[in-house]
Amino acid sequence: MTQSNLDNMPEVVLGYINQGYRAALATVIETWGSAPRPVGAQLAIRDDGEFQGSVSGGCVEGAVVAEALEALNTGDCRVLEYGVSDEEVFAVGLACGGTIKVLVEPVGNGQGPSVEDIQAIAAARKDRRPVGIQTNLTNWHRRLIGPADAGARFASDKSGMDDDVFTVIQNPPLRLVVVGAVHIAQALLPMARIAGYAPYLVDPRDSFASQSRFPGETILNDWPDAAVEQLGLDARTALVTLTHDPKLDTPALAAGLKSDAFYIGALGSTRTHAKRRAELEELGFDATQIARISGPVGLDIGAATPSEIALSIMAEMTQTLRQR
Known part of the structure; x- marks a missing residue:
């Protein structure tokens, strides 16, 4: 797992796809307590189990990768919730005591975002244009947005939920x-x-x-x-x-x-x-x-x-x- 840049997961996913792999994105959509990674943190997974990025600092990555591999086969998106494990130290859970929800999306497959959407995000980042993508978690409809659509979120650089819609902010790299x-x-x-x-x-x-x-x-x-x-x-x-x-x-x-x-x-x-x-x-x-x-x-x-x-x-x- 490479973690030199945890914010370039759209580009990593495209790299996997361009190499002939199927790929999925996992994104933290909600956190409670002392979760180690913020909302919007992402993990890129390819269909042979290789992955980059982080959604929990290592606590639940293995479980998320397993779910992503299943999603690549079924084409369905899924929302996962992980919390502290009370019984087994090494069971799936967050040893820090927090709880996270993770959205898993097969890219270009079934309910997941299109490859074209991910390409548009990567192109905007390359041109240093702020871009985001909103996903309705009830029907999986998506749209690309800019600061005019969610100015406060872009200014604060914070992804998040608004009712049933999750917004991922992809500001230009620092x-x-x-x-x-x-x-x-x-x-x-x-x-x-x-x-x-x-x-x-x-x-x-x-x-x-x-x-x-x-x-x-x-x-x-x-x-x-x-x-x-x-x-x-x-x-x-x-x-x-x-x-x-x-x-x-x-x-x-x-x-x-x-x-x-x-x-x-x-x-x-x-x-x-x-x-x-x-x-x-x-x-x-x-x-x-x-x-x-x-x-x-x-x-x-x-x-x-x-x-x-x-x-x-x-x-x-x-x-x-x-x-x-």
């Missing part, structure tokens, strides 16, 4: 743009990837932003304003500047303030940030706009090492994303 190939970035980029972000490193200095220092990372050896324009900053993108160099940080922050980036952070002391504010004011930004920048960057957890500072940045990004 991204993190880091300006400055410094020690903190060496810790921050892999942390971001674990948290589900696609990280990008921007630094025109080839000796700093090299594959030898950042193996396997996506690096843009360009000036930050040009790189940010190329990438585009939207409401699912965070921007963090780490260089302390106004020639690099200020153009990137200016581009960020003109965008819908959900988080903008800048490394530096309070004194450095005051100078930065003055530079941005000279560029025409007002106090309200500049207040979007978290500076000094990160939650105040007493971080001292590069890794601890990276952790504080990830914590503040998560807080901003989930509690805004």
Whole structure:
């Protein structure tokens, strides 16, 4: 089971189908108590039992896969409920004490969603367009939706039930743009990837932003304003500047303030940030706009090492994303 990205299950299902397998999707539709995965979490299952994703952190995946294999043969959708096991520690159940409901759907088969619907979702995600799918659990009718249909759910990034209709929100994947190939970035980029972000490193200095220092990372050896324009900053993108160099940080922050980036952070002391504010004011930004920048960057957890500072940045990004 691969869990490097738990949010790309539509693409995983399409990959299975394109390889000639039959495939099903399992989605958490309701939770109670301390369920380990949120509503909307998904599992992709192919007809030989291979699966990716997670609906319970490992508690009930085996049982869900077995149900999905049956659904692939019958073509029926099914709603499953799992709760804590009182009698046997290793029986199907959630050791954490929660309860979940899981919707199992054979893709392109019987009552399940069409392959075309899953393709449309994957295409929208690739184009960074918010998309969702609503399923009526009484008659299995479905429709694709956008923010105009369920604005609050898209804004909060929360799937959920409304009467008999379940809505899965598929916002564009999260991204993190880091300006400055410094020690903190060496810790921050892999942390971001674990948290589900696609990280990008921007630094025109080839000796700093090299594959030898950042193996396997996506690096843009360009000036930050040009790189940010190329990438585009939207409401699912965070921007963090780490260089302390106004020639690099200020153009990137200016581009960020003109965008819908959900988080903008800048490394530096309070004194450095005051100078930065003055530079941005000279560029025409007002106090309200500049207040979007978290500076000094990160939650105040007493971080001292590069890794601890990276952790504080990830914590503040998560807080901003989930509690805004």
